[in-house]
Amino acid sequence: xxxxxxxxxxxxxxxxxxxxxxxxxxxxxxxxxxxxxxxxxxxxxxxxxxxxxxxxxxxxxxxxxxxxxxxxxxxxxxxxxxxxxxxxxxxxxxxxxxxxxxxxxxxxxxxxxxxxxxxxxxxxxxxxxxxxxxxxxxxxxxxxxxxxxxxxxxxxxxxxxxxxxxxxxxxxxxxxxxxxxxxxxxxxxxxxxxxxxxxxxxxxxxxxxxxxxxxxxxxxxxxxxxxxxxxx
Amino acid sequence: xxxxxxxxxxxxxxxxxxxxxxxxxxxxxxxxxxxxxxxxxxxxxxxxxxxxxxxxxxxxxxxxxxxxxxxxxxxxxxxxxxxxxxxxxxxxxxxxxxxxxxxxxxxxxxxxxxxxxxxxxxxxxxxxxxxxxxxxxxxxxxxxxxxxxxxxxxxxxxxxxxxxxxxxxxxxxxxxxxxxxxxxxxxxxxxxxxxxxxxxxxxxxxxxxxxxxxxxxxxxxxxxxxxxxxxx
Numbered sequence: 001x002x003x004x005x006x007x008x009x010x011x012x013x014x015x016x017x018x019x020x021x022x023x024x025x026x027x028x029x030x031x032x033x034x035x036x037x038x039x040x041x042x043x044x045x046x047x048x049x050x051x052x053x054x055x056x057x058x059x060x061x062x063x064x065x066x067x068x069x070x071x072x073x074x075x076x077x078x079x080x081x082x083x084x085x086x087x088x089x090x091x092x093x094x095x096x097x098x099x100x101x102x103x104x105x106x107x108x109x110x111x112x113x114x115x116x117x118x119x120x121x122x123x124x125x126x127x128x129x130x131x132x133x134x135x136x137x138x139x140x141x142x143x144x145x146x147x148x149x150x151x152x153x154x155x156x157x158x159x160x161x162x163x164x165x166x167x168x169x170x171x172x173x174x175x176x177x178x179x180x181x182x183x184x185x186x187x188x189x190x191x192x193x194x195x196x197x198x199x200x201x202x203x204x205x206x207x208x209x210x211x212x213x214x215x216x217x218x219x220x221x222x223x224x225x226x227x228x229x230x231x232x
Numbered sequence: 233x234x235x236x237x238x239x240x241x242x243x244x245x246x247x248x249x250x251x252x253x254x255x256x257x258x259x260x261x262x263x264x265x266x267x268x269x270x271x272x273x274x275x276x277x278x279x280x281x282x283x284x285x286x287x288x289x290x291x292x293x294x295x296x297x298x299x300x301x302x303x304x305x306x307x308x309x310x311x312x313x314x315x316x317x318x319x320x321x322x323x324x325x326x327x328x329x330x331x332x333x334x335x336x337x338x339x340x341x342x343x344x345x346x347x348x349x350x351x352x353x354x355x356x357x358x359x360x361x362x363x364x365x366x367x368x369x370x371x372x373x374x375x376x377x378x379x380x381x382x383x384x385x386x387x388x389x390x391x392x393x394x395x396x397x398x399x400x401x402x403x404x405x406x407x408x409x410x411x412x413x414x415x416x417x418x419x420x421x422x423x424x425x426x427x428x429x430x431x432x433x434x435x436x437x438x439x440x441x442x443x444x445x446x447x448x449x450x451x452x453x454x455x456x457x458x459x460x461x462x463x464x
Contacts, residue, residue, distance in 0.1 A: 020271075023274065023275055023278060026262070026278050026281075026282070027262065027265070027266055027278070030258070030259065030262035030281070033259070034259055038303070039252075039303045039306060039307070039310070040302075040303050042255065043255055043288060043289075043292060046255060046258050046259070046285050046288065047285060047288075047289060049258075049262070049281075049282070049285065050258070050281070050282035050285035050286060053278050053279060053281065053282035054282060056275060056278065056279075057275075057279060060275060070272075071270070071271045071272050074271060075271070078271070
């Protein structure tokens, strides 16, 4: 991998955010695994946690390669991600699984969109990291199985999923305000699209573009709810 | 890998014990990582946890290969290992690190000795798993650094290390009583040695041989204490 255009400050923000998010996913899945009802599921969830840790190492390595202090790059995102985790503390194993699935899903859609706007090396790295995250499907299966046994859980878990998304969007908006360079990267795609459509600058700021992007992130959410056997 | 002599019930016990121990190490290191004082150390400890999880997968895979239900093979060891963990609950991050280092060390010596008595495939697998565990040296460094900053901690941590070993030997003795097939495997080496020395059966039971093996396990412990900057 080469340095080249990857030293874009927006890309460094993206890698720092993703690295800290993967470290957080490791801890969340390790917690889930500790609570798992069977030894077999415990081992499977611990395996998912280890995979997230490998992603973290890959992203951290890329930051080192770019000559950036990886902990410095992660630091701005510790607050918002920790806040999201604290504001959405699961009260049961099922709530924890839904959080993992919804969280990974929204994050995945987000990183994919942003990576498409970054340099080639970053795009490939992020896509590699996310491809493995597909293993989260295992989590959806666990939720479906639990709902088949007790369908009355569906209502409460659907509300829980909605709250998870709401809190995530709120933290993401805060990040966009604090990190204009990252917001500019997010808005890049939007701007190009706007220009092509209207053949002129729309005059909208990056933040509005970012908001529209966030709105589009909730589209995949409905499909994920269905995969878990939940309604919107 | 072939089935062959690996279906020895003592070897299945060994693999089940080691697999559950590695799963436990994963959770212990993930907990340590969660408590780590810096983002950098957090990531490093999470990396060690992920390595233990890979070992768990390898051992579990070997049990599946041998046509054994891996969770059934682990089940007899859940109680003793969980008891050890409950009886040695760390009260601080440093105690937790010492527990990890002492625990990994004794367990490593034990598995190496037993693996030498098992079939070739098992021996190679166990040695591969343990080679990577050497990364635990990182943990010793963390303890040393903390002791350099505050040497008064050494006395309390030395007592803590002694208690960890005592509790481990006590649980190991219980396992040896409950699992005669594993004890027989442990005693295999002893018996051969006895025979060569005395040119006759010493008449000692497997349990006495196992006790002598456990006694020899504490030898490496002194070196590990020194590595952490602690006294015996």
